[in-house]
Amino acid sequence: MxxxxxxxxxxxxxxxxxxxVILGLTAVGGQxxxxxxxxxxxxxxxxxxxxxxxxxxxxxxxxxxxETAVVLPPTSVRVVVVGLGDADVTAEQLRRAVGxxxxxxMQLPGAEGLKVAVSLELAAPDLIRAxxxxxxxxxxxxxxxxSKQDKPKVSTVDVVAAGRGDAREAIDEARVVxxxxxxxxxxxxxxxxxxxxxxxxxxxxxxxxxxxxxxDVLDEKALEKGGYGGILAVGGGSANRPxxxxxxxxxxGATFHLALVxxxxxxxSGGLDIKPAGQMAxxxxxxxxxxxxxxxxxxxxxxxxxIKVTAYAAMAENMPSGTSYRSGDVMTMFDGQTVENYNxxxxxxxxxxxxxxxxxxxxxxxxxxxxxxxxxxxxxxxMRVGGLMASDDVTADRLLDAAEAGGxxxxxxxxTEEIRSQLDSSxxxxxxGGKNRFGGALAAGAFLHRFVPEKIAWGHLxxxxxxNNEDSAFGCTPKGGTGVxxxxxxxxxxxxxx
Ligand code: BES
Ligand code: ZN
Ligand code: ZN
Numbered sequence: 001m002x003x004x005x006x007x008x009x010x011x012x013x014x015x016x017x018x019x020x021v022i023l024g025l026t027a028v029g030g031q032x033x034x035x036x037x038x039x040x041x042x043x044x045x046x047x048x049x050x051x052x053x054x055x056x057x058x059x060x061x062x063x064x065x066x067e068t069a070v071v072l073p074p075t076s077v078r079v080v081v082v083g084l085g086d087a088d089v090t091a092e093q094l095r096r097a098v099g100x101x102x103x104x105x106m107q108l109p110g111a112e113g114l115k116v117a118v119s120l121e122l123a124a125p126d127l128i129r130a131x132x133x134x135x136x137x138x139x140x141x142x143x144x145x146x147s148k149q150d151k152p153k154v155s156t157v158d159v160v161a162a163g164r165g166d167a168r169e170a171i172d173e174a175r176v177v178x179x180x181x182x183x184x185x186x187x188x189x190x191x192x193x194x195x196x197x198x199x200x201x202x203x204x205x206x207x208x209x210x211x212x213x214x215x216d217v218l219d220e221k222a223l224e225k226g227g228y229g230g231i232l233a234v235g236g237g238s239a240n241r242p243x244x245x246x247x248x249x250x251x252x253g254a255t256f257h258l259a260l261v262x263x264x265x266x267x268x269s270g271g272l273d274i275k276p277a278g279q280m281a282x283x284x285x286x287x288x289x290x291x292x293x294x295x296x297x298x299x300x301x302x303x304x305x306x307i308k309v310t311a312y313a314a315m316a317e318n319m320p321s322g323t324s325y326r327s328g329d330v331m332t333m334f335d336g337q338t339v340e341n342y343n344x345x346x347x348x349x350x351x352x353x354x355x356x357x358x359x360x361x362x363x364x365x366x367x368x369x370x371x372x373x374x375x376x377x378x379x380x381x382x383m384r385v386g387g388l389m390a391s392d393d394v395t396a397d398r399l400l401d402a403a404e405a406g407g408x409x410x411x412x413x414x415x416t417e418e419i420r421s422q423l424d425s426s427x428x429x430x431x432x433g434g435k436n437r438f439g440g441a442l443a444a445g446a447f448l449h450r451f452v453p454e455k456i457a458w459g460h461l462x463x464x465x466x467x468n469n470e471d472s473a474f475g476c477t478p479k480g481g482t483g484v485x486x487x488x489x490x491x492x493x494x495x496x497x498x
Contacts, residue, residue, distance in 0.1 A: 003186055005179050006139045006154045008132055010171045011117075012163050014040035018117040020078045020105040022098065022135075025057055027064045027086035032057070035084060036119035037160055041077065057081045069097075069104035080105050084120070091130035092407035094120070098131045099138030099476025106139070106153040113151055119160040125170040130407070132159050132174035137476035140182050142189045173303060177490055180299035181483035183207055187291040188467065188481025192267035192284040196240035197315035200266055200287065204245050204294045204313060211301035212251070218244040228358075229331040230339070230350035235316035237271055237324030242316035244355060247294070247309075249301045254308040256496045259364035260297070260489060261355045263348045263371035264290030264315035271318045271344030272326055279375075285481060286348070288467035289370035290315060296489035303490070307497040310362045314351035318344070330428045334358055335451060340425040342433030348373045349432055349447045356451045356458075366395065366457045368492065369448060370485045376440025377413075377462040383470070386410045386484065387462035389445035395457045399488070402495055406487030410461060413442055420446045461485055 014021055014037050023036035034054050041049045062070040062081040069082040082101035085093055098118055105116055118135055122128050139154040161167055187195060187203065195203070201217045208215055220241040223232055228244065235242030245264075265286035269275060275283070290313035297311045325331070329341040331350070335357035339350065348371050359367050377387040388403075388410040390396035396412050403410045419442045422434035430450060434443035445460050452458040466484040473479050 003143070003182060004152060005182055006136060006152065007156050008136060008171055008175045009156065009158045010163050010168055011158050011160050013037065014044065014117045014119055014160050015115070015158055016044050017115055018077060018158065019114045020080060020116045022080045022082060022101040022105070022116065022118045022120070023053070024084040024097070024120045025062050025064050025081050026084045032064060034081070035121050037121070040119070053079065069101040071104060071108060078105070078108060089127070091126050094127055094130040095134035095137070095407050096475030098134035102135050102138035102154065103473055111153045113155040114153060115156045115158070116154055117158045117160055122161045125166040128159060128161050128167050129170035129174045132157065132171050133178050134476045135159070136174065136178035137181060140185060140478050142478065142480050143186055145191070176299050176302040177487060180295040180302070180490070181486045183298065184288070184291040184295035184483035184486050185478065185481040188285055188288045188483070190284070195266050195284070195287070197235070197243040197264070197266055197317060198240065200264060200290070200315050201243040201245050204247070207294065207298055208247065211249070211298060213247050213249045213297055213301050216246045218246070227332065227334055228354045229333050230354040231314055231316055233325040233329065233331045233341070234318055234347040234350050237321045238317035238319040240266070240317045244358070245294070245313040245315065247297050247311040249297060250308045251304065251306055253498060254306050255498045257308040257310070257362070257364040258493060258496060259359040259362060259367040260293045260309060260311040261352060261359050261367060261369040262290035262293030262311070262313045263287070263352055263373065264313045265348060265351065266315060266317050268318045268345070268347065269320060271347060272320045272324050273344040274320055275345060282468055282470070285468040286372050287315065288372050288463060288481065289485070292370050292463070292483065292485035292489065295483065295486045296493070299486065299490045300493045305493050305497040307493050309493060310359065310364060312355040312359050314355040316351055318347045333451070337430070337450065338428040340428040340431045342431050346433050346444070349444050352448055353451045356448060360451070360453050360456055364456065366459070367452060368399070368459045368461065368489065370461045370463060370489070372464045372467050373444050373462045374441045374464055376437065378465040380413065380441060381411055381465055383465040384409060386466050387441050388412045389415050389442070389460045391449065391452065391458040395459050398495065399459045399461070399492065402492035403488045405495070406491040408484060408488045409466070410488070413445070415442050415446045415449060419443050423447055423450070461488070
């Protein structure tokens with residue numbers, strides 16, 4: 001399960017060995033204008049590239065529209081021209097455009113081990129970083145479990161830009177972040193029989209082995225001893241026993257303490273309240289929150305950010321059997337509160353509640369949880385936007401800023417008093433769900449909030465929609481697991497670091 005990502009470098013000129021050169025097309029004063037080191041191409045191939053390239057780009061349909069990329073007819077080097085839009089390009093537009101261009105290059109016949117040069121006349125470090133991230137994220141290929149391993153389509157990405165120190169730093173940061181996102185994607189894409197809670201916990205340990213991150217894995221015995229009633233109830237139906245992984249990164253000089261909590265249901269059958277087959281099919285993705293949190297830890301430590309981060313990944317498999325928990329069961333959670341179980345398919349909030357309550361014991365200033373929590377959130381916001389709920393608007397704004405900086409989309413949803421009151425129970429401290437399916441994402445958020453002590457700020461990211469892209473690839477997002485939330489969490493840690 002160790003991936004070989006494309007290597008990333010920074011050069012001042014386009015290398016003569018490049019197999020593919022990515023150029024941009026923008027509009028200056030209404031005139032289509034090629035962006036990139038055309039001069040380098042002319043030097044290397046002794047041709048006047050500029051005019052024919054511009055004509056070719058236009059006749060082959062490359063437009064300044066974002067994310068449209070075309071391959072020009074064979075010249076000495078294969079040139080992919082991608083639209084950059086006609087206004088000043090933003091970091092996220094660049095990520096998407098470069099991602100789309102790299103994916104276009106990967107579709108070239110015989111594409112294997114390509115050396116890709118990205119030449120877009122970039123100077124600002126945050127744009128260089130975005131282009132590099134977009135290229136590596138676009139070059140991602142999901143692992144295949146065939147006996148014959150294919151070679152990666154892209155072997156190197158070279159960003160052509162003025163090579164000052166801050167540009168080099170931007171490239172290094174892009175590499176760390178993109179590798180973490182690809183790691184999260186790999187875990188999400190792994191078949192559920194190959195990523196049970198125990199195997200997932202081992203994989204987390206392996207991925208953090210070179211980082212200054214301490215990691216403890218609580219197995220089922222430790223969970224019983226600790227009184228993790230939610231995780232044990234959810235994991236009770238499966239022969240693959242649950243785990244709680246605790247990770248901590250505590251660099252010297254850190255002043256802020258952030259806690260991250262991720263949902264790691266390695267397969268969600270629904271349990272006794274079993275899902276129909278069509279809805280169960282994608283449920284290996286139900287561990288995407290945990291994948292994002294572990295991968296974010298890897299990146300935060302890899303970047304050496306000055307912030308203390310404690311992360312929890314709650315791992316269990318939700319299965320129907322004679323040892324399953326039931327609807328109507330009353331569970332005692334880690335913090336001693338009791339919960340009347342509403343539906344065994346609302347399992348995510350139970351494992352998250354235990355992990356959030358445990359995180360609170362570490363007394364962080366802020367807890368952020370990430371979970372593929374509700375189908376209702378997908379109904380509300382579609383497949384590409386995640387839901388965001390928070391204890392207060394300052395925290396919500398912090399997360400929205402981080403999402404924007406990372407190039408991910410979240411939308412704030414309210415947790416209303418009426419929804420909170422739907423969790424009242426006559427037999428326990430609370431019910432695990434609302435009275436009906438309306439506002440289901442909010443009810444789940446309201447439930448989690450009950451496990452956060454008042455003095456700790458809290459944010460909740462429901463990634464049920466954007467964690468898994470069932471359509472074809474777009475921008476720098478592949479089909480399948482997307483690694484969503486990693487970039488937001490890393491940007492948040494960056495913003496809170498000293
Ligand atoms: N893992 C699902 C949520 C989900 C659904 C994620 C579709 C991705 C795609 C979660 O555990 C679940 O089943 N939630 C139920 C809750 C309901 C029973 C209150 C849902 O959303 O239907
Ligand atoms: Zn479920
Ligand atoms: Zn679930």
